[in-house]
Amino acid sequence: MAGLELLSDQGFRIDGRRVHELRKIQCRLGVFSQADGSAYIEQGNTKVLAAIRGSKQKTLHDKVLVNCQYSMATFSTGERKRRPRGDRKSQEMTMHLRQTFDAAILTNLYPRSQIDIFVEVLQSDGGNYCASVNAATLALIDAGIPLKDYVCACSASFVNDSPIVDINYLEESSGKPEIIVATLPKSEQIVFLEMNSRLHEDNLSKVVDTAVKGCKDVYQILDTAVRDHVSQVATVHGWEN
């Protein structure tokens, strides 16, 4: 009788957000000193750690080789299931991340080099890809690697004729369409786009718009975090002004 009401008549979602509201995002740059760059991000209950390592390689002589490794901590989900690295889901995610950043990093600046991006999902509550992308972006910035722009990712769904942004696990598993977009927010260029479940073509535009708008909101937060971090580092090093 009482199924989940994903969107109440008063316009609130299950967790109390309105349709256009992101979950609370908290992030930190430079969480590890061993890695060349690192970042930690919390998007609601989804918590992701990203680290960057640089090294040499020989295969590609004209650009940098971007390598990714995505994994989920065994304690990250509700089910107590062993999640060995390299399962198919992680492989897929790894590939998506690699493609995303291959497109966003100015790869020709580092020939014969390799950038390793390690992403570990510590806690999962929907939007793993998005949080991973956002964390990796921050980590890359922390490592000082030139990017075309921040890469921001955000998901969206479509409930009761209304698009909703940044969906959590509950909304993800409701069987409603899920669209995941990674963009370069300034130019609104789409780096990655994936959708599953059935969505009528007429609604595609609305949902993509919502996700892209979400990416821009994420960008604002990430940018503030980066600026704060930089000014903090600057203070420590006495580089003020």
Add this chain to the structure above:
Amino acid sequence: MKMRETPLSNCERDFIRSAIADKKRLDGRQPYDYRKIKITFGVDRGSCQVEIGETRVLAQVSSEITTPKQTRPSDGMLFINVELSPMASPGFEVGRRPDVTVDGNEVKIHPVEEKDPLPLSVHHMPICVTFAFYEQGKYLLVDPTDKEEKVMDGKMVVGMNKHREICSLQVTGQMLLLKDQVLRCSNIAVVKVTEITELIHNALDNDRQARGWETGMQYFLVLSLLIRVSPVNEKKDKGVGSIGEGGPSAWEVDNEMEQEVADEIQTVNKSDRSAEGNSRLSGNHGDDSEEEATCTLSKDDLHNPTQLQ
């Protein structure tokens, strides 16, 4: 990075690219043309061969009775097995399952001689259309061939049914797209999907006539595989769908008898499984030749078409 296949020579690469810039393609198609699709059904039910240009796919469907999962007692199970690397091509099937009658706890499976096997019912038929992008989306090709794919920046795969519902959509590759480009592709996909659906229906009609099934309603099991263009000699793609599950069969009502009964068409509506059937597997070590198998197949419903007539 491992490359399993010989990469194109720079020369060939440049040639294809410049041809695309001139709106020309190696096989003489226009940018938005689909390759020629040929659909052949095997002698046995449940077997079908589809040719899209130089790509050939054989699909075979088989079924067996199994114990359903405890959590989903009224659903059957579906297994899809794709051999060899795939890309866009709809392979599909005219599968039949034996009729099943359940009387109390006794389940009787009618041999084919006793009752005509029933067609599987398919919820909807998603068709995949692939778009390849060149020069950061400046040029766009529909249904790229193997070689065209090797030089593309990235691609977009749209799975859509004829009701214009997008079932899956994926943009991959190292390129940047604008929203409008995505929307344009989905619009093109609408047209292509309609064409291909029509084609499949025609093929099924022909098959039905060839089999002398003029009256029965046609259901078919669609196995929509994304089959990668591969040279003709290495064909061994095989999709195996296994449908288990019995259930109460419709009481067979003679059509002429009473109209009231004919009104009660019994159909089963089960949640759409397409999401579950969707699996995407990518190349192990991040090589470029990803394998994709987007398989959308609906489970079999209990339905007795004879009631309809």
Add this chain to the structure above:
Amino acid sequence: MLTTKTFIKKTKKGGILKIVREHYLRDDITCGSEICEKCDNKSARPLQENPVNKSDVCKSPHYLIPDTNVVLHQIDVLEDSAIQNVIILQTVLDEVRHRSAPGYKRLKDALYNPDKHFYTFYTYVERQPGETANDRNDRAIREGVKWYHNHLSSKKMSVVLVTNDAENKRKASEEGLNVFTIHEYVKSLRDSSSLVDRLAQSGQNVSYRDKVEFPEHLSLSVIQKGIKSGKYVQGSYMASRENYLEAYVSVHDGDKMIFIQGHMNLNRAIHSDIVAVEMLPEDEWSCPSSLVLEEKEEKVDEENIEMEDEKVKKRKIPKELQQPTGRIVGIIKRNWRQYCGIIRPSTTRHLVIPAERRIPRIRIETRQAADLASQRIVVAIDSWPRNSRYPNGHFVKKLGTIGDKETENEVLLLEHDVPHSNFSEAVLSCLPKLPWVITEEDMKHRQDLRHIDVCSVDPPGCTDIDDALHCRELENGNLERIDMVPELLSSNLCSLRCDVDRFAFSTLWEMTHDAEVVKVWFTKSVIFSRASLTYAEAQMRIDDKSMNDNITKSLRHLNKLAKILKRNRISNGETNSMVEEFMLLANVYTAKKTLEEFPDCAMLRRHPSPPPSNFDPLIKAAESKGFKMDVSCGKALADSLEKAVIPADPYFNTMLRIMATRCMMQAVYSDIIVHRLLAVCIGADASYPSLTDKHKTQTLCNNLNYRHKMAQYAGRASVNLHTHNALQILIPKYGLEGTLRVHRHVVKQYSPVFHRVIVQISIDQSNVQHLKLSIKLVEPVIPGFSVAPAKKEEEEDGPPRKKVKT
């Protein structure tokens, strides 16, 4: 970013799965009052500055905050226009949603209604250690009231908590809040007399003179255990139409029906409840009494119902007739709705006799009994205490004077669960504005069939014309037939009246003159009906050789085709069956189409095959005339029906077929969902945004729309298959069917099935709720039973027939 505080709720489920959910608490929710200056004044503010609730207990202007139970049980009161400016706390809303779907729907309707000035407000209270969920909710409600109290006190606006929970009330008044029970509050309202009637009866400890003591219902947990262990079975309760002391429980898994008999065994279950049944030992098994037993008007209350039960038990049941019999031990879910009925006034507590025969009388308390006596009213059931012979309920509203056409209409709609209340704004805004014209946009997706001479054929006086037909000869010699159903559901737009443009879904056939279908397709269309004909008019046109206009030609074609289509059935094509024939064809083809296009959406109902025992009456009836029926499968049955023809008696076969249908329908009739509209609706337009969701709604609409029709159908079909003391009479001339009550000895004396009789018919108005067709036997003459022929008029028109069940 508007998110404010984050709070994490942790829930454990099944011990293994740990669910961690976020919960965003907001500080941007406004109080919704017009007088408030503190809140953001841009958002909606439905609560009025000067609320009109005039109460003696709270004289200052105030808003009401009801608790969950008040909303659940007193929704009829809250829906009254006298109650306005109500704050529904989210806690309450959620609880209502979990506990009662219809209640939730009604509450939502009230929230939507701008005239009601209802507002939803959110409070969040964390559960304290040791606190039950209920206590937490109560506290949350009190917190909400307190918040409003503080928030609005500077504006001289009070808030009133309405709760019937003594503990909650005590705590609230300790906290200095205004709190009343709903009864106190409503009674204090000026001009509240009608409202008081609508209060649900809460009095549990009233004693009744009924001298009954029903067995206690088991608690849900006991039932659940019992069901698991197999001691009890769960099923839906279906009261018998014919005998108020009998019912069946249809068990979900499987096609099993459990028979229930007698007051104590029925144990206060009401039609359509979900109940738990315990099987009786086999030696107590019983069978339907095969008597039509209606609750008598007189003094039945006084009679000890145990006596009645005893009477029932005394019957000797032959072993072979026994059916699995059980007794109801508990109610899993009540499926009460509101019932139409008429009141039978007595001193204070009055009995309402529901229009639906399967519902027991309902006892209500009202002061306006005298006024209501001549009215059709709607009542709701509140409870059925163990010591009461009848369930207790309360008055909801009047529908109007008995016999008034509008009123009777509404009763029909209500009783068949067709939403009869005014449509909400949202619904109305979806409909085209009146006056309604066809726009360019509309024409884009439609085929213009206005040039075709379409007409409709319906029974006389039919207001909703829902089928239009057409047939014309094509150039290639084939016939093109079109069948149309209207598209919109609203009354004016819906009916395919003649001489106006209408949207329709059309099914087009190309057929040969031998009625072989060459081609069939479906389209959305615009049509222009040339004539609305009655069956008789249509028949006249067909027969009148002088008429040769397009419509008549079309009708003749149709008739011809119908005849051919029917050639395996009856050879004479009355117009009546012509329409049915084509509807059948349309059904079959649209169903096919729907299945092809939307195998997942063309969801209808599956139902079990009728058990062979259902066919017993048919077999017996046929045997009496020397035919043998093979009911092993549909085909065999059809074949045997085919053979059962008495040349001298062309109706025999028809009647046999009718019977066969009923035998099949009996198990399923109430649930047949005619899918025709559904099929056409979605088959025509393949690309409609949010198709999947839309047709869910459509299914619903159609379902509701059709239930009305189907219920009539069902009523007709369910005619007492089991009655021993009555004869079924079919009068072909009027398409009427009725029951002729006879004494047993008459049946014995004169019992052949399918015999021709002459009867006299009139309308029996003795029971205003159920106008009955009264049938009196004229011929054969049975002394002391048959009546003298009235006028010779009876005899001229094809002799009526009768069939008897023995």
